[in-house]
Amino acid sequence: MSSDNHDGGDSNLPDLGDAIDIVTFSQILEMDDSEDDREFSQSIVFGFFEQAEETFEKIDEALEAKDLEELSKLGHFLKGSSATLGLTKVKDSCEKIQRYGKKENEDGTPETDEELCLSRVTETMKSLRTEYSEAETTLRKFFNTPAA
Amino acid sequence: MPEGDMAVAQGSSSNNSSDFVRKLYKMLEDPNYSEVVRWGDGGDSFVVLENEKFTKTILPKHFKHSNFASFVRQLNKYDFHKVRQSEENGQSPYGKEAWEFKHPAFRADAKNNLDNIRRKAPAPRKNQATEDQFSSNTQIAALSETLAATQQQVQALQDSYFEMAHANKVFVDEIMHLQKMIKAQNSVNNELVNHLGKMDHERRHARATSNHSAQFNGNNIMSDGTEEPPAELRRARDILASVSGDHIPEKDLRQMSIQFQQIGASPDSASSSSMMGPPGSAGMQNNFIHDPMNDLRHMVYPVGQTIGIDPFAAEHMGNIPYNRPLSQNAMGPGPGQGPVPEAGPAAMPTASPPVGAPQSTSPWGQKKPRVLLVEDDKICSRIGSKFLAQYDCGVEVARDGLEAVNKINSNPSWFDLIFMDIVMPHLDGVSATAMIREVSPRVPIIAMTSNINQQDLEMYFHWGMRDVLAKPFTKEGMIGKLKKHLPSFLRNPPAEAVMDQMYSNGGAGQPPTPGPYANPSLNLPMSAASSGPIAKFETTPVQSPSTSTSWHSPAQLPHASPNMAQDQGYLTAGSGGPMAMTPGGTQRPHQYGGGMMPAMSGPPMGHLPDDGPPEKRQRLYGPGPQGPYA
Numbered sequence: 001m002s003s004d005n006h007d008g009g010d011s012n013l014p015d016l017g018d019a020i021d022i023v024t025f026s027q028i029l030e031m032d033d034s035e036d037d038r039e040f041s042q043s044i045v046f047g048f049f050e051q052a053e054e055t056f057e058k059i060d061e062a063l064e065a066k067d068l069e070e071l072s073k074l075g076h077f078l079k080g081s082s083a084t085l086g087l088t089k090v091k092d093s094c095e096k097i098q099r100y101g102k103k104e105n106e107d108g109t110p111e112t113d114e115e116l117c118l119s120r121v122t123e124t125m126k127s128l129r130t131e132y133s134e135a136e137t138t139l140r141k142f143f144n145t146p147a148a
Numbered sequence: 149m150p151e152g153d154m155a156v157a158q159g160s161s162s163n164n165s166s167d168f169v170r171k172l173y174k175m176l177e178d179p180n181y182s183e184v185v186r187w188g189d190g191g192d193s194f195v196v197l198e199n200e201k202f203t204k205t206i207l208p209k210h211f212k213h214s215n216f217a218s219f220v221r222q223l224n225k226y227d228f229h230k231v232r233q234s235e236e237n238g239q240s241p242y243g244k245e246a247w248e249f250k251h252p253a254f255r256a257d258a259k260n261n262l263d264n265i266r267r268k269a270p271a272p273r274k275n276q277a278t279e280d281q282f283s284s285n286t287q288i289a290a291l292s293e294t295l296a297a298t299q300q301q302v303q304a305l306q307d308s309y310f311e312m313a314h315a316n317k318v319f320v321d322e323i324m325h326l327q328k329m330i331k332a333q334n335s336v337n338n339e340l341v342n343h344l345g346k347m348d349h350e351r352r353h354a355r356a357t358s359n360h361s362a363q364f365n366g367n368n369i370m371s372d373g374t375e376e377p378p379a380e381l382r383r384a385r386d387i388l389a390s391v392s393g394d395h396i397p398e399k400d401l402r403q404m405s406i407q408f409q410q411i412g413a414s415p416d417s418a419s420s421s422s423m424m425g426p427p428g429s430a431g432m433q434n435n436f437i438h439d440p441m442n443d444l445r446h447m448v449y450p451v452g453q454t455i456g457i458d459p460f461a462a463e464h465m466g467n468i469p470y471n472r473p474l475s476q477n478a479m480g481p482g483p484g485q486g487p488v489p490e491a492g493p494a495a496m497p498t499a500s501p502p503v504g505a506p507q508s509t510s511p512w513g514q515k516k517p518r519v520l521l522v523e524d525d526k527i528c529s530r531i532g533s534k535f536l537a538q539y540d541c542g543v544e545v546a547r548d549g550l551e552a553v554n555k556i557n558s559n560p561s562w563f564d565l566i567f568m569d570i571v572m573p574h575l576d577g578v579s580a581t582a583m584i585r586e587v588s589p590r591v592p593i594i595a596m597t598s599n600i601n602q603q604d605l606e607m608y609f610h611w612g613m614r615d616v617l618a619k620p621f622t623k624e625g626m627i628g629k630l631k632k633h634l635p636s637f638l639r640n641p642p643a644e645a646v647m648d649q650m651y652s653n654g655g656a657g658q659p660p661t662p663g664p665y666a667n668p669s670l671n672l673p674m675s676a677a678s679s680g681p682i683a684k685f686e687t688t689p690v691q692s693p694s695t696s697t698s699w700h701s702p703a704q705l706p707h708a709s710p711n712m713a714q715d716q717g718y719l720t721a722g723s724g725g726p727m728a729m730t731p732g733g734t735q736r737p738h739q740y741g742g743g744m745m746p747a748m749s750g751p752p753m754g755h756l757p758d759d760g761p762p763e764k765r766q767r768l769y770g771p772g773p774q775g776p777y778a
Contacts, residue, residue: 024620024622027535027622027623028531030623031531031534031535031538040534043530044527044530044531047526047527047530048527051525051526051527073571076571077524077525079598080525080527080528080569080598080619080620081525081526081527081528083598083619083620084525084527084528084531084619084620084621085527085620086620091620
């Protein structure tokens, strides 16, 4: 089954590219009762997909409403779950959105220009989407369930 | 006087006043010593000419020690004064090294006068304190250590007390059950006796008819007893009668059982519990909780030397063969007990009961820890609880701070450890922690956060969190925290882990902040807090006055040791910090949290102070926030 899909490397640490931190992700895989039936990890990952899509929608809405505070919250929210799954790049972008939403620069210094913050969020959102779909593809492939 | 040298001497100076002076006089009478110590030229003073010789040879003979400083101190206590050479002619007539001492009544020619030389009124403590300045710091440190250890002991005792209370609850239930059974058996026996009686009667009757003896008296053959009376049956009946008549203790047991229920009951049942028992039961409950507690304290305090060894902790506690869930469930079918207090919000249908036969694979001992995972993110909470469940813990999840607080409120001692997310809707983790601390001062609460800058950490610790688990958390990280904070649950608790926990204040087990109270601004709410909780104290029905007094004494100790500040591990837990939240503290966290608690609102906080669990509160407030921090 799915274990046939990842070729090479040892079976404990499948190669999922640099979008996913394999050490973190494999922790979740370890929670599966069986490697053939990755029920737990799969449901977690798919749950994350849903969550991410929902959050993206909300981010778009918040961008439209220019609601920086909401943007920061949403960034924080998705940051937590993406980090827990080991989606490093997604997590980094979420963190940026969280910062910009808090009217901070990337290094944490305060930024008073709200328009600048909003445009930064918009920019980050673009790369976030890319990073996310990359990770999504990898993960769907891993679980042998290509996007419908 | 060489002030510093005197500390050593303290102990040796409590004899009869004239004794010391007599010895002194006698010593000076000995001409053999004249090279070393003798009367001064005027006979109104005496001189120690050779300090070293005096100390080594004469002192031991006359004063049974060889400590010059101590000798000088003693002199000082009797109001002898060293004659200062410089004031005279700039040079001592007895040589540079000489020490000349003088007392107005101490003269070579006035032996009778010796009784007039008395020890000065016992030196007040203050004196000693200033004189012992140099050692006081170490003393304070030692005291703080003792105090910390003692407090740990007390709390461990409290824990084990509550464990025992729960175990007792089970016993009581069991006894009641047994009594019911006995009762049942009694009636069964009664039936049997009756039956046998009837049989007996019929047999006799049959015999009688066959023998043509026309006696027939209905059923009442036994009392009739004209023929040989069925003695066994009568005796059996008598015994049964006596057993069933003896029903007074059952009443007590039921009363006790009700009280136990109240102890273990949820805070929200405060009102329902008053409905349950007779009016007097509240008072009895008081005794129930407080007497043992006070005894414990009194037992513990004098035993202070067992620093670092908690005889009641770890091994023993882990081995208590009764688990709380057991006892709680066992209360359910209690006969004639009216409503079970936990029935309401306290019931935890989602709890995965960690009770069970110890499995050989489990890392835990008899009792598995119950962990509350407070996390708004579904992904994180699912993963987290999976980690914990795989590590054989009982896991429950709360989706935000409010839910967590409710869970704890409904049963403050249920959970053994809490993982707490910080940023959550409805109620953030820090506020939730502060509120939980009010009812459950001891449970380790571990912040899960990716914000790990110093300021945030200080705030977390300030509000009662015990440790931080960096996000994204790993299984190892999580398990590590479990092991660190619940060493007594482990099947084989490592000795040093137990110590670690006991000394988590300031010890290796301490979280990364060097001193959560280092920032003076953090102390602000403390002083504000001190009035709040105390006022509430007085309204708490079951508050025991001796509880507070016994805790106050340690608080009066000088608090110079920096180690104490780090006691926050559980001092915070027991002391004012988090409690400050309730008396209108809604805003307080904001000053630290910045935007962290935007979702907090009045109502959820408001209900706490009113129906908080009284039986728990008395021990929270115990340590007396006003001591070190107010």
